Amino acid sequence: MQLAYTCLWVRDLSRMSSFYQSNFQASASERRCELWGAVESTCLLFENGASLKLLQARADQALPAQGSFAVGAGRAADVDRLTEQLAAKGCTILAEPRLSVDGYYESVVTDPEGNPVIITI
Template sequence: MRIHHIAIWTFRLEEMKEFYTCYFNGSSNEKYINPQKGLESYFLHFDEGTDLELMSRTDIQNTPIEENRLGLTHFAFAFDSQKAVLRQTERLRTAGYTIAGEPRTSGDGYFESVVLDPDGNRIECVFRA
């Protein structure tokens, strides 16, 4: 068994698609539009098999994301080396994204950094030797 996909509601559908395709090598389907429900979405596929569904709907509330709340707190992308994590972190910083956690080795042995996507979702860039 594996995780098939994770879904995120967003008001920044195009910006979020660009973030995950440009910086995390996701490939996108054509935009799905359901005018009756006011729904637009993309499915982004990543080489390792898990997909990310980005969804926007006109009646979804714009509730800010809080760091310490119940529910999904972050998800992580695995990199091939510590150097790759550092490179990705600097690439995202240079592009103007918020680095919420500077590169470090965590207590459980991961070398990681944390970036906020355009909606403020916490994304970890991780390497484990």
């Protein structure tokens, strides 16, 4: 069995889709309505075949709990470079690039809505 996709609830679907496309080289599917119009979504596809589904609830609905996910950058130098680029664009760095306790070289930044994004090799 393999993971099919990861979902992330967002407040601004267009802004978040643009952020992930421009910073993580993802391509986006067309927006669509789900759950009888209560949710809009788009699916971001990454070069390696992984996908991230962004979901936006109607304005009158509460946003579900925050989530996080990891993006593989390739090498340690790529983790460093991407972390620096995102910091220069105003993203908050929650954890500078380092070797994590589970043995991954990674950093943690926030996307525009404050969701943690782990950048790893």
